[in-house]
Amino acid sequence: MVATRRPAARGVRLRASAVNGRIEISLPPRGGEEIVAALLKAHHTWLEAQVASWPRAIPFAPDARLPIDGLPVRIDWQPDHPRMPMLVGDVLRVGGPLSLLPGRTERWLKARALADLEPATRRLAENLGQPLARVSVGDASSRWGSCASARSGVNDAEGARIAYSWRLIMAPDWVRYAIVAHEAAHLVHQDHSPAFHALNRQLDPRAGEARRWLARYGAALHWVGRQS
Template sequence: MLRWRRPQLPEELIIAGRPVPVVATRRPMARGVRLRASAIKGRIEISLPPRGGEDVGAALLKAHHAWIEAQVAKWPAPIPYAPGAIIPVDGAPVRIDWQADHPRTPVLAGDALRVGGPLSLLSGRIERWLKARAIADLEPATRRLADQLGRPLARISVGDTSSRWGSCAGARSGDGARIAYSWRLVCAPEWVRFAIVAHEAAHLVHQDHSPAFHALNRQLDPRAGEARRWLARHGAALHWVGREA
């Protein structure tokens, strides 16, 4: 007796010599199969219904191969933390100047980031330095606007999110709001970073995106719209800082 075998979706595609992961996710509410090329995550995403759909997903990958190639060609290049690599800090190019006998704590000297110690620990040292620099800039700026608005804050933190640059939770709580940012904002120009701070500060007053929210956001930062356009053009590249591939 012959049994039908469910088609297998590939875990990876090779596009112009570049390995691209393929991630399939079942969505409880999905009614069909959807294909997406994520420039931020650097992968092809296939959304499947609760049951089945693999055959349709495999057919979509084949039928849209040229489209996938075109999308991947537009993705940013990875920027690993390696000696001599150029990473963005405050929107400016900074060269990683690694020498084993340099101080182990990274030091920004002009357009060079001097750092020493074992090469195997370089990536961790640089990323921790970037995160510390991010919170050192974002926290006082956020507290300054919160004080200006007369709103309490419970906590400010940084993480590595791919869906949003900032988030505000608990604004209605008497204990104060919790605001979280992507540490990768430290790679963007200061005025772009401040625009995200102003956006989240406006959410301390308005927990929506109503006209009143946007009016307050523009009051706190007249360059809010310009910053959104900058992130639309350059934001994806910030997610490739520190990637090997």
């Protein structure tokens, strides 16, 4: 359980985060302790049900099964396998010291995500006639993609910067494309206006379907690579 005091909070808020795997409490700058105790007592059954429904952790360990492109893949670790991970059918072969397996697997997934997402993003940006300075991947828990508008006077070439969660590489390719289309639409419309949604649907007619897929399965992607 994590309790955080927020300057702008006007009351106490209780949340069970399936993405982070923790109970989160937001408090105003002062006071609220009695309300927290009452909320936890009143919502005990609800909190237990929420925690029980959270996804299970999938560590980067021998024989673990993780999704890639929406399909299950088994980690086949053997010390004499090549150290660079290699996807062969539904098996990810990884070698070298066992202690380095988690780091190697995550770096490989991040590189695969960038290699997939960057060219797709640049193609859409070019088709829309919008400058794009940089595409990157990170591990944000609150959003699957973000678009920062172009600014002059920065180190990057003039153009917008788009960042994605590397965990999208575990989702089906059409779900990834939906996020790419969403961020590409933000190159034209830095809001969620009707014009933005119209362009987004034009770029990807399956945008709504992808949102529903992520709402149902997205939290589980954040548990891949965790020990517990």
